[in-house]
Amino acid sequence: MPPRVNTAQRRLLKEYQQLTKDCPEGIVAGPVSEDNLFVWDCLIEGPKDTPYENGVFPARLTFPTDYPLSPPKLVFTPSILHPNIYANGEVCISILHPPGEDPLQYERPEERWSPVQNVEKILLSVMSMLSEPNVESGANIDACVLWRDNREEFERRVRADVRKSLGL
Amino acid sequence: MSSFVPTVSDPSDFAHCSEPRLVEFDSLLRCHICKEYQTAPVLTTCGHSYCSVCIRKYLIHTAKCPICSKEIREANLQRNVLLEQVVICFKTLRDDLLEKLTVESKVDDRQRRGSCEVIEIDDNVEVDDELEIVSETKKRRNVGQGGLESLFKRKKTPPKVGPLGTCPICAKQFPIRVLESEHIDLCLNTPLLEQDKDSIVPKESEHSYQKLTKLDFSSLSNTTLKQKLAKLELPTNGNRNQLESRYNEYLILWNANCDSIVPKDPKVLRRQLAQWESSLKFRKDDHDRQLDKKGWSDLIKQARNSKMKTREEQDDAQVESIDIMSTNEEDDSNLITSAQPQNCSIQASTQESTDHERVFAD
Known part of the structure; x- marks a missing residue:
C-alpha cells in the first residue's frame, strides 16, 4: 500500500523536486526510498579553505511527521569531528531548533526553525557551520577544547576524517 | 518533464518560459508553510499571509509568525479575500499562461536563428508587455510586414x-x-x-457556515463529547484521546474553511478528516519501534479497552476508510512517481552529482 500523501509528504516532495532541479553547489539530498519520504540521505561537501576541504560527508535527515511545523534531525553518518556535532553525529545548530526550545538563550529566535526554512537552507547552514564552528554553544566539548587550544591537532584529525570519508 | 509538473506544481515551472520573472510572482502566491497556493488565506496582525489551515495548526505548536517571529494569536487572524481571488484567478490561468509563454520562447529561439515563419504565430502573444511589443515591431518591420498598424489590430483581437x-x-x-x-x-x-x-x-x-468553538474537554463527559461529534456527523468510535483529537482537527478544518470565499461542502471536510485519521494510523505503524515501555503498556491498555467497546463500530469505520483510500491510491502513487523524475539514487561523488543535476535540468 502506498503511504498516504499528507501535507508533510507533499511539502517534502516539493522540496525534493526543487532540489533536483536546482541544487546548490556541494550538496546532494533526496529520500532514501520512495516508500518513506521522511528519511533522506545527504552528501555534503567540505567547504574550501577549511580542514574539511575535499571531504564528502554523508548525513541522514529524519523528518518529523508534523514537518514543517517541527524541524528535521540531521545526523552525520559516521560522525565527524566538529565543535557543533555530537559524538553520535547529531548536528546542533540553531536552524534545527524550534523557537520555543532554548534554555540557555544562546540563539536569536529568527535564526531558529520555522516552517519558512527548508532542507536547502539547513544544508547551507551546515556548510557554513563547517567553515565557522560556533564554540559558544558547543555540542562536542572535546572538539571545542581542541579547536580552541590546539588548532593544529584539530585540523590534523579532521583531515584524517576527510581521508577516511573518501575511503583513502 | 511535463508529465509530472502539473501534479506537483512549482514556481520554477516558469524558469524556462519567456518571462522567467513569473517565478517570483508564482512563489509569492504560495503559503510559506505548505508551499502550495494559499487556500483560504488569512492575514496575521504582522501582515503576513498563510493558508488558514496551515497557520492555525502552526499556532497550536508555536504562537509566533513563522516569517517574522512576532507573537500572534489565532483569534486575530483575518480573511484575506483579495489574495484568495488573485490566487484563484492565477491558478485558473496558470496552465494556459505557461503553455503560451513556453511556445513563445520557442518562437523567439527560432527568430534568433533567422527563420521567417514567425509572423503567423505572433498573434498568440498574450502578455501586454510594452518591451515585448516594441521588439516585435522592429522584427515585423524588418520582415516588411504591416508595421504599427498590424500591431494595433493585434491588440484589439482578443487573445x-x-x-x-x-x-x-x-x-x-x-x-x-x-x-x-x-x-x-x-x-x-x-x-x-x-x-x-x-x-x-x-x-x-x-455563506452560512458558523465558526466552531474550542471545547473545554476537562468538563465534558464521554457521552456529551460523542453527542457533539455526532451532531457534526463525525464518527464517534475510538478512545477519549481519539475523540478529542478528532474534534480538534475538525475544528481547524472547519474554521479554516469558513475563511474561504468558496467554502467546501462539509462532506469534503469529513473526507479530509478521515484521510487525516488514516494517515495517523500509517504513521503509528511507522514509529512503533520508537515507543518506550510506558508508551507500549499505555497503548496495549488503550487497545484492549477500545477494542472491547467498539469492535463493531470500528469494522464499519474501516470499511469506510478503505473506500476512501482506494479512490486516492492512484493519485498518491502518481504523485510519488512523478516527483521522482529519474533514477535519483544519491551519487557517490559530487562530480557525478553535478552531472546528475545537468541531466535533470535537461
Whole structure:
C-alpha cells in the first residue's frame, strides 16, 4: 500500500523536486526510498579553505511527521569531528531548533526553525557551520577544547576524517 | 518533464518560459508553510499571509509568525479575500499562461536563428508587455510586414485561449482546460446568483457556515463529547484521546474553511478528516519501534479497552476508510512517481552529482 500523501509528504516532495532541479553547489539530498519520504540521505561537501576541504560527508535527515511545523534531525553518518556535532553525529545548530526550545538563550529566535526554512537552507547552514564552528554553544566539548587550544591537532584529525570519508 | 509538473506544481515551472520573472510572482502566491497556493488565506496582525489551515495548526505548536517571529494569536487572524481571488484567478490561468509563454520562447529561439515563419504565430502573444511589443515591431518591420498598424489590430483581437467548452452548470464558455481544471469546481461551490457574468473569480459570498468553538474537554463527559461529534456527523468510535483529537482537527478544518470565499461542502471536510485519521494510523505503524515501555503498556491498555467497546463500530469505520483510500491510491502513487523524475539514487561523488543535476535540468 502506498503511504498516504499528507501535507508533510507533499511539502517534502516539493522540496525534493526543487532540489533536483536546482541544487546548490556541494550538496546532494533526496529520500532514501520512495516508500518513506521522511528519511533522506545527504552528501555534503567540505567547504574550501577549511580542514574539511575535499571531504564528502554523508548525513541522514529524519523528518518529523508534523514537518514543517517541527524541524528535521540531521545526523552525520559516521560522525565527524566538529565543535557543533555530537559524538553520535547529531548536528546542533540553531536552524534545527524550534523557537520555543532554548534554555540557555544562546540563539536569536529568527535564526531558529520555522516552517519558512527548508532542507536547502539547513544544508547551507551546515556548510557554513563547517567553515565557522560556533564554540559558544558547543555540542562536542572535546572538539571545542581542541579547536580552541590546539588548532593544529584539530585540523590534523579532521583531515584524517576527510581521508577516511573518501575511503583513502 | 511535463508529465509530472502539473501534479506537483512549482514556481520554477516558469524558469524556462519567456518571462522567467513569473517565478517570483508564482512563489509569492504560495503559503510559506505548505508551499502550495494559499487556500483560504488569512492575514496575521504582522501582515503576513498563510493558508488558514496551515497557520492555525502552526499556532497550536508555536504562537509566533513563522516569517517574522512576532507573537500572534489565532483569534486575530483575518480573511484575506483579495489574495484568495488573485490566487484563484492565477491558478485558473496558470496552465494556459505557461503553455503560451513556453511556445513563445520557442518562437523567439527560432527568430534568433533567422527563420521567417514567425509572423503567423505572433498573434498568440498574450502578455501586454510594452518591451515585448516594441521588439516585435522592429522584427515585423524588418520582415516588411504591416508595421504599427498590424500591431494595433493585434491588440484589439482578443487573445486566443484554445478550444472553448460550455460549462454544464453556468452555461458560460471557457477554454476547455480552464473548465476542467478549475471552473467546474468553482462553479459547483458558488451560489449561482453570486457569479459575475464575465469573471473566472467568484465574488465574495455570504455563506452560512458558523465558526466552531474550542471545547473545554476537562468538563465534558464521554457521552456529551460523542453527542457533539455526532451532531457534526463525525464518527464517534475510538478512545477519549481519539475523540478529542478528532474534534480538534475538525475544528481547524472547519474554521479554516469558513475563511474561504468558496467554502467546501462539509462532506469534503469529513473526507479530509478521515484521510487525516488514516494517515495517523500509517504513521503509528511507522514509529512503533520508537515507543518506550510506558508508551507500549499505555497503548496495549488503550487497545484492549477500545477494542472491547467498539469492535463493531470500528469494522464499519474501516470499511469506510478503505473506500476512501482506494479512490486516492492512484493519485498518491502518481504523485510519488512523478516527483521522482529519474533514477535519483544519491551519487557517490559530487562530480557525478553535478552531472546528475545537468541531466535533470535537461
